[in-house]
Amino acid sequence: MKLHFDWHGVLSGQPLQWLLNGYVTTLWVSVIGALLATVLAMLLLFLRLSGNALAVRGVALWVSLFRNTPILVQFLFWYFSAWNLLPRVWRDWINADHPGALLPGDVSWLTPEFLCSAWGLGVFISAFLVEEISAGLAAVPDGQREAAVSQGFSTATALRWILLPQGLVNAWQPITGQYLNLMKLSSLASGIGFAELTYQVRQVDSYNAHALEAFAVGTVLYLVTGVLLGFALGLLGPGRRLMGGEP
Template sequence: MAHAPAAARRAPPPRRRTLSWRSRRTRALAYQLLALAVVGFLGWLLVSNTLTNMRLRGIQSGFDFLAQPAGFDIGEGWLPYDSADAYWKAFLAGVVNTLRVAVVGIVLTTILGTLLGVGRFSRNALLRGLCYAYVEIFRNIPVLLQLLMWYLLLTEYLPLPGDALRVGHLFFLSKNGLSFPALTWEAGHWLAVGGLALGCAASFAWVRFARARFERTGRPLPVASVVLLLLVALSWLGWLAGGAPAQFQFPEVGELQVEGGSALSPEYLAVLLGLVLYTSSYVAEVVRAGIASVARGQHEASASLGLSRARSMRLVVLPQAMRLIIPPLTNQYLNLTKNSSLAVAVGYPDVVSIANTALNQSGRAVECIAIIMAVYLTLSVATSALMNWLNRRAALRER
């Protein structure tokens, strides 16, 4: 008996999804909705009781105070702010100051921690010992003590501004912090920034093209040099198109302080140094564990191909270790961001410090604490989302 051709065979009819209690999917959905309803009810009950008790005691509530003048100054920050501005702008300035620490700290922590983790596998016994000693020392000292230690060193043991430590007439380090030349921003610099953005887009397209060509033909194309060339060349062309502005404001030593240029305050430096040195010790252990998880045969195979230890580490070992490094690395980034709230101990005006001042003046304790929680929750969720995307990119894919 001849079999019917494959094209003539009919596909089985699609299964109908019915809302039956016998269905595991239906029961799971019902349980989730029930749990969500219980959590929502408990949250409503908590908020309702809190507002009722505050009303009975004559305590004002609500976020309307954010539109009122703050009435206090902020010592430093990138966002223009005046004491006559509203509370919401003060909170925004505090968030920007928190990001100054978190973003710069994550970048420096990644670089330093990676170098320390790789250094643990060096053939030089002295280098291995120094990396090990660094990790054990900074990892076992509480981060708050490290912040206070750096703040004490920067404010008590550095010279006065008149006797500042200097590198030529460019950098001055004193009790007032670190002063350095500031670029006088002009319209032409926006074209340079536009060129840099265009370079990033062109670099992304080149990396995708080089990867696709390598997978198709097995012939590699230069990536790092081309990306660097695109970024520098397009930024330079944008700078030239804008008239090549190159005006700098240089710092000068005055009678009481270093004037002119830009400066990083002792509070900011203390927070940044403390968080970077503390967190990088944990990142170093994460990188070391990820490298150690790569099979020894991978090292031997790369050596048999004639790769140096440095190229083997960069091209063979680290790419395989990344899938184990990224998840715990995410935790360290989150810890650094949340530990930045300790900046209030050295007087750095982050969002926690601003919220404390606003709380004391307005009496809106619940609202100010809620704003702090919302800020750190948003930063943590954004960091986790970015790292989860990177983790999916680094994960092994079966073909």
């Protein structure tokens, strides 16, 4: 049996518009989710390093909870349960029309779908990032810490200027993997958050274009984006700068 792909049917008209809209939305959810995950991970890291027993146990609970709960369950919880726990006045304000709350590509970020998706991704990936960075810090030789203390560095300044940069060098590859994983999961988040995945597949079929073709085009878009993102994160890594420019 020979499959025939009508690429013109997919790469034109409204089916193409759906694909591109979903792609742009996925990118923006990825960006916001990555920023949120980074901020949360750094906050969790400082709490873990604070030495406070309660803070350390809280971080351990956060990591255990969000690393071991399936991401699909988390998305469903944030969108269908946690959202309804917010004060009614907040929900009404977010659900109101906000013409100015648009990101480039005509993507509205002030919606329950976008906010729940970005938040869910940020929380999930933060639990992995804090573990990766902690492992990188643990790999820094003890002599580096001792040298920093002998030079008069405080704990905070030694962490900021000496230990954390070296820890990031040690952990940059797995950290990059977590950001790439976040981008892959953002398309799932969008599909659940907007609750339109099956509907749009039927609409693609109604325009005489096969859903398989549409998903093939979308896969190529995400694959190319992932390759480019991985390459960019590799170039932005701190390794070359700290090692005198050597790869």
